Amino acid sequence: MEFVRQLFSGTVISLTSSVLILLTAALVLLLTPYIRMGAIKGYLDYGISRMNEIYNEKRLLNQVKKYSKTITIKMNFIDKMELTLIDKSNIRNYIPFVNFYSLAVLSVILFAAAFKPVYTVLHSILSTAVICSLCACIPYIVLEVLGRYNSEKVRRQMAGFISTLNRWCAVKEDIIYAFEKSVDSGLGEPLRTYIRDAVIQVKKGMEVQEALEMLQMKVDSEQFRDFILNIRQSIKHRGDIRKLLSNMEDEFYRMEEEYTRRKISSYKDKFIMYATMIAVLVVAYFFLKSNPKVMQFYLSSSQGKTLLAIFSLLYFAAFVASLRISRFDY
Numbered sequence: 001m002e003f004v005r006q007l008f009s010g011t012v013i014s015l016t017s018s019v020l021i022l023l024t025a026a027l028v029l030l031l032t033p034y035i036r037m038g039a040i041k042g043y044l045d046y047g048i049s050r051m052n053e054i055y056n057e058k059r060l061l062n063q064v065k066k067y068s069k070t071i072t073i074k075m076n077f078i079d080k081m082e083l084t085l086i087d088k089s090n091i092r093n094y095i096p097f098v099n100f101y102s103l104a105v106l107s108v109i110l111f112a113a114a115f116k117p118v119y120t121v122l123h124s125i126l127s128t129a130v131i132c133s134l135c136a137c138i139p140y141i142v143l144e145v146l147g148r149y150n151s152e153k154v155r156r157q158m159a160g161f162i163s164t165l166n167r168w169c170a171v172k173e174d175i176i177y178a179f180e181k182s183v184d185s186g187l188g189e190p191l192r193t194y195i196r197d198a199v200i201q202v203k204k205g206m207e208v209q210e211a212l213e214m215l216q217m218k219v220d221s222e223q224f225r226d227f228i229l230n231i232r233q234s235i236k237h238r239g240d241i242r243k244l245l246s247n248m249e250d251e252f253y254r255m256e257e258e259y260t261r262r263k264i265s266s267y268k269d270k271f272i273m274y275a276t277m278i279a280v281l282v283v284a285y286f287f288l289k290s291n292p293k294v295m296q297f298y299l300s301s302s303q304g305k306t307l308l309a310i311f312s313l314l315y316f317a318a319f320v321a322s323l324r325i326s327r328f329d330y
Helices: 001-036 036-067 077-089 100-122 125-136 138-171 174-186 191-203 208-217 223-237 241-262 267-290 291-298 302-323
Strands: none
Touching: 036 077, 077 100, 077 138, 077 208, 077 302, 100 125, 100 138, 100 241, 125 138, 125 241, 138 191, 138 223, 138 267, 174 191, 174 223, 191 208, 208 302, 223 241, 267 291, 291 302
């Protein structure tokens, strides 16, 4: 009797669960025509965007508190890395909340994930550590190339940007006002994010000169640095900002024509250089795998392991040297 009672109780629970699932499915089907997925997606996008804006405002406010009047003195290694990699790459526009520590964690994960398969091939701790260190540098390479691409993109935007500033300065002769209005006028990325951050910093209490100095650090472009330098000098000495912008507008349009004629693009050179360095690793791997004698020499003999370690160190040194190249001369 006890077994029958348990069986009956289990059957009732199963039937009740099945009925509830069917009723829930029926309710969802009935309500589906009335659910506006576009509206839900819009609310989610707005929520994520708003969270990102709040995070950026807090981050910029911290920069104001930390660097105001001491920008060139107190900037430590982590702050410089965030400025030269994360801010220049504008990665936060696509992946919010990225910072130095998340990059460090990602690098450690890549190093650990690559260690076992690389060691299985090389059977050398030193060579494996060098190759895995290169794998750990992948996020920084990506950000550096993105930063170079953004700097190139900013250079192409400069003529139109200065033209927009000139029009807004005709309304009110205030460069920060013109910056703010240019952002609202449909300024393209990444310049939009850079200018918006500078405007927020000034509104939060940072000196205009210091905000412009931080803005200048975010773009690896001689033209952009000259533009910011001229703006800072004009503000400092109370120069004619309208006349300055008019002269620079003509100059940048002529300069962009010359760049277009010569097809100068440094970020493509950087990309090709990194792609070549990666190709060297791929070719070396297939060379070892395709030739058993070479593989036995480098992976089994002490002389071969020593040579492999030396080659790995030289390769890593060349990689570090390539990171230090800030621009190309033509």
